[in-house]
Each structure stands twice: as structure tokens, then as C-alpha cells.
Amino acid sequence: MSSGRSPSGTSTIEAVAVTTTEGHRVRRVIVTLLTISAILTFAYSALSIYIATQLVYAPQKPIYATPASLGLIFRYVTFPSREDHLQLRGWFIPGVLSSGRLTSQRTIIMVHGVRTNRADKGAGLLKLSVELARHGFAVLAFDMRGSGESQPAPLSLGYFEQRDVLGAVDFLRSGRLPFPELGRPRVITGWGVSLGAATMLLAAAQEPAIRAIVSDSAFTDIIPILEREVPKGSHLPQLFTPGALFAARAIYGVDFYAVRPVDVVASIAPRPIFFIQGTRDAFIPPSNMGDLATAARAAPNANVQTWLVPGATHAQSFNTAGKEYVDRVVAFYTATLGQDSSGT
Amino acid sequence: MQLPQRKAVSSPSIDESNAPAQSSAFPRKSGAWHGAIAGLIPLILLIVMIVVVFILTAVARQLVAASGFFAQQQAALMVLITGLVLAVGVYIVALVFTFRRVAAWKQGGAVVQVRAALWALGVTALLVVLPVLLAIVLPQQPAP
Numbered sequence: 001m002s003s004g005r006s007p008s009g010t011s012t013i014e015a016v017a018v019t020t021t022e023g024h025r026v027r028r029v030i031v032t033l034l035t036i037s038a039i040l041t042f043a044y045s046a047l048s049i050y051i052a053t054q055l056v057y058a059p060q061k062p063i064y065a066t067p068a069s070l071g072l073i074f075r076y077v078t079f080p081s082r083e084d085h086l087q088l089r090g091w092f093i094p095g096v097l098s099s100g101r102l103t104s105q106r107t108i109i110m111v112h113g114v115r116t117n118r119a120d121k122g123a124g125l126l127k128l129s130v131e132l133a134r135h136g137f138a139v140l141a142f143d144m145r146g147s148g149e150s151q152p153a154p155l156s157l158g159y160f161e162q163r164d165v166l167g168a169v170d171f172l173r174s175g176r177l178p179f180p181e182l183g184r185p186r187v188i189t190g191w192g193v194s195l196g197a198a199t200m201l202l203a204a205a206q207e208p209a210i211r212a213i214v215s216d217s218a219f220t221d222i223i224p225i226l227e228r229e230v231p232k233g234s235h236l237p238q239l240f241t242p243g244a245l246f247a248a249r250a251i252y253g254v255d256f257y258a259v260r261p262v263d264v265v266a267s268i269a270p271r272p273i274f275f276i277q278g279t280r281d282a283f284i285p286p287s288n289m290g291d292l293a294t295a296a297r298a299a300p301n302a303n304v305q306t307w308l309v310p311g312a313t314h315a316q317s318f319n320t321a322g323k324e325y326v327d328r329v330v331a332f333y334t335a336t337l338g339q340d341s342s343g344t
Numbered sequence: 345m346q347l348p349q350r351k352a353v354s355s356p357s358i359d360e361s362n363a364p365a366q367s368s369a370f371p372r373k374s375g376a377w378h379g380a381i382a383g384l385i386p387l388i389l390l391i392v393m394i395v396v397v398f399i400l401t402a403v404a405r406q407l408v409a410a411s412g413f414f415a416q417q418q419a420a421l422m423v424l425i426t427g428l429v430l431a432v433g434v435y436i437v438a439l440v441f442t443f444r445r446v447a448a449w450k451q452g453g454a455v456v457q458v459r460a461a462l463w464a465l466g467v468t469a470l471l472v473v474l475p476v477l478l479a480i481v482l483p484q485q486p487a488p
Binding site for chain 2: 026027030033036037038040045049057084152153224228238239241242243251252253284285
């Protein structure tokens with residue numbers, strides 16, 4: 001083995017010897033780094049995938065009662081969601097005029113909240129549906145995908161569910177209605193609570209047939225809520241939330257970052273929106289209503305009303321305010337849609 | 345220009361012709377590129393595999409969409425998990441090959457290639473853990 005010299009003057013053997021000692025150390029460091037990085041990222045990915053599967057799945061709760069139990073006529077309906085044609089199940093409850101006649105002229109699509117169904121006992125959904133029907137508004141109360149009696153689907157917190165609301169509009173406009181003798185609705189409106197309210201806003205921004213919206217306890221953007229709730233639900237640190245959201249997108253195609261009613265609410269104008277929220281709402285803070293109302297009012301022809309219900313917690317405005325809630329909602333719909341003319 | 349380097353790689357003895365070849369500016373640069381690319385191959389393979397796995401997961405989801413949520417979830421998870429495990433396997437095999445190559449270069453005295461490849465592997469380690477680092481570093485604003 002000869003000891004040749006490079007033009008820089010360093011002996012090749014010396015260089016190799018130095019490099020070999022250094023090289024072993026560097027190599028060890030790099031192998032360690034590669035092993036740690038691979039293990040960390042693999043563990044992170046695995047946990048993120050697990051959280052994502054938990055996040056988008058909710059066991060479907062059975063319906064505990066029907067409008068008949070509160071003395072109203074109704075019929076079951078089944079209709080497909082728009083675009084992906086998932087089968088959704090619901091009730092069509094005709095409005096009852098003071099004369100006792102049934103009507104479907106002004107029909108309200110009622111949308112429930114997360115991990116519940118069209119009869120949601122907690123928010124008093126069935127009771128409210130019946131109250132509105134008794135004030136002359138027909139009600140289409142249905143289960144969003146993955147809820148109640150509708151087809152199982154990932155819970156996407158509004159991303160896919162808006163198609164269900166749009167499917168309900170299509171059903172009212174062109175589907176086989178359960179009371180053909182009442183004719184098709186003259187006007188279609190929307191009411192939603194919590195996730196249902198956010199979903200209603202997202203759907204109404206795309207569908208001008210929804211003529212007025214009551215939005216009870218909607219959120220502006222789902223991400224801050226997920227950033228708070230995912231660590232709580234998974235008992236894992238906050239750093240897993242972005243991974244879980246990315247995994248949900250990969251596995252289910254759900255883009256939670258696109259669920260931002262605040263971005264689209266201005267496009268609902270000039271159609272009127274009535275925002276309602278409880279002052280003691282700890283799940284979706286009342287500032288959400290303020291932000292949504294401000295965003296909605298950015299449209300030049302906006303028609304926005306707000307009501308902060310004193311003492312009401314999340315999605316409990318109806319249960320807290322009771323008759324006042326019904327009176328205000330009925331007054332809003334009547335002012336914006338006019339009276340029912342079928343009885344005259 | 346490549347020929348002496350290849351000879352160095354294939355031979356366990358130190359090839360004298362390699363040292364002067366690396367000392368001129370151009371071959372040093374070329375050797376560095378060669379080493380860096382060799383060091384980045386595991387990362388490139390990993391990224392390509394992951395992209396393919398995500399595409400296949402989306403395709404699987406669409407293909408079984410009509411069969412319902414649970415079938416869809418099962419198919420997507422199966423493709424995703426199998427694909428990720430495969431990607432990790434390919435990544436590890438590629439790393440082993442790269443380290444063998446680095447060892448051969450070291451024996452051949454191709455210092456520039458060795459250094460470049462080790463740098464590239466260090467960068468690979470950092471890039472692989474980057475999603476976790478970003479998840480730690482990027483600010484989150486949870487609702488109150």
C-alpha cells in the first residue's frame with residue numbers, strides 16, 4: 001500500500017484513517033437519528049390513524065319517539081343525499097293551521113346536532129318540530145348520514161353532511177312527497193342546531209332555494225373545536241390533532257379544514273339569517289355567533305338577526321327559553337316568508 | 345471520470361487513482377452529488393411509496409363506496425396500513441443498501457461520496473421526523 005499525497009498535501013492513508021474514526025462515529029449518530037425518526041414518525045402515524053377512526057365514527061342512536069307520541073300526524077320519508085346518494089331517513093310533519101287544516105306551504109328542514117338524531121331529546125328537537133308544526137309550518141326532520149336511521153357514513157362535521165341538507169331540498173322540490181294532496185312547499189327554510197346549524201349555513205350558501213335560516217349554536221370554524229376536543233377524547237397530547245385530521249382526510253376523504261361556515265355565510269344574503277346562542281355555551285363559545293353575524297353582515301344586502309339566550313348552555317336555548325324561543329322563531333319565519341295562504 | 349470511482353467502490357483496497365481524481369474541483373463536486381443522491385434514495389423511495397399509498401387509499405375508498413361505510417373504512421384502512429408498512433420496509437431495505445454502499449466507498453477512500461451520503465442520510469432522518477416536529481412546533485388555537 002503506497003502512501004500517495006493529494007495535491008492539497010494530505011496523505012490518503014491519513015485521510016482514510018481519520019475518516020474511518022470520524023466515519024464510525026458519524027455513522028452511528030446517523031443510524032441512531034434514522035432509527036429514532038422512523039420510530040417516532042411511525043408511532044405518530046399509527047396513533048393518528050387510530051384517532052381518526054375514532055373521530056369519524058359515532059354509534060347511531062335509535063329514535064326514542066315519533067311526532068305521533070305528541071299527537072301529530074306524520075309520515076316516514078326516505079330520500080338520497082345530493083351527489084353521493086346516501087339514503088337518509090326522516091319524518092315529514094305537515095303544518096297544522098288554526099283551522100285544523102294541514103299544510104306544507106312553508107316547510108322547515110330541521111337538522112340535528114352531532115352524535116344524535118332527528119328526535120334529539122337533549123336539544124328538545126322533537127318537541128320543537130311539533131311546536132313549529134302547530135304554528136302552521138311543515139317540518140322535514142331527518143337524520144344526517146351516520147345518524148339515527150340513515151345510512152352509516154363517516155362523521156365529517158359538515159363537510160359531507162351539507163349534501164344531506166341539499167338532498168332534503170331536492171326531495172322537497174322534486175321527490176315523492178308523502179302528502180301529495182298538500183302539494184309542494186311554496187317556500188323552503190332551514191333550522192339547525194350546533195353541527196346542524198353549521199351544516200345548514202354551508203348548504204344554504206350553495207342552495208338559494210333555502211329562503212331563510214335559523215342557526216342555533218353554530219360554530220365559525222371546526223378546527224379550534226377539534227383542537228380542543230381531540231386531545232380530550234383521545235387522552236393524547238395536542239400534537240396528534242393535525243396528524244389525526246390528515247389521517248381522516250387520507251382514509252375517509254374528510255377535509256375538516258374546509259368546514260368553515262364563517263367563510264361562506266356572507267354569500268347567503270339577502271336571505272335572512274337568525275343566529276341564536278346561549279350565553280353559557282361552553283362547547284361553542286358565544287363569540288362564534290358574534291363572528292358569524294359580523295361575517296354575514298359583510299354582505300351589502302345582509303339581513304341578520306341575533307339572539308343571545310341568557311343562561312342557556314350548548315344547544316339548550318329552546319329548552320331554556322321555551323315559549324319565547326318558539327315565538328321568536330315563528331315571528332322570524334313569518335316576517336321573512338309571509339303567512340300561509342292555503343287556508344284562505 | 346466515473347470509472348476510477350466505480351473501481352474504488354468495487355475494490356476493498358485503497359485506490360490511489362481516486363484521491364487525485366477527487367482533488368480537482370469538478371470531480372469533487374460530481375462525487376458529492378453522487379454521494380448525496382445515493383444518500384437520498386431511501387427518502388425518495390419513501391416519499392414515492394407514501395404518495396402511491398395515499399392515491400391507492402383514495403381509489404380503494406371510491407371503489408367500495410357503494411358497499412357502505414364499514415366496507416369503505418375497512419378497505420381504506422387495509423390499503424393504508426399495508427401500504428405504510430410496505431413503505432417502511434422498502435425504506436429500511438434502501439437504508440441498508442445505502443449504508444453498504446457508503447461502507448464500500450469508505451473502503452475505497454471515496455471520502456467526498458461518503459461525507460455527502462452521510463449528510464443526505466442525516467437530512468433524511470430530519471425530513472422523516474419533520475411531520476412530528478411540525479405538529480409540535482406549529483401553533484394550534486383550541487377553542488376556549
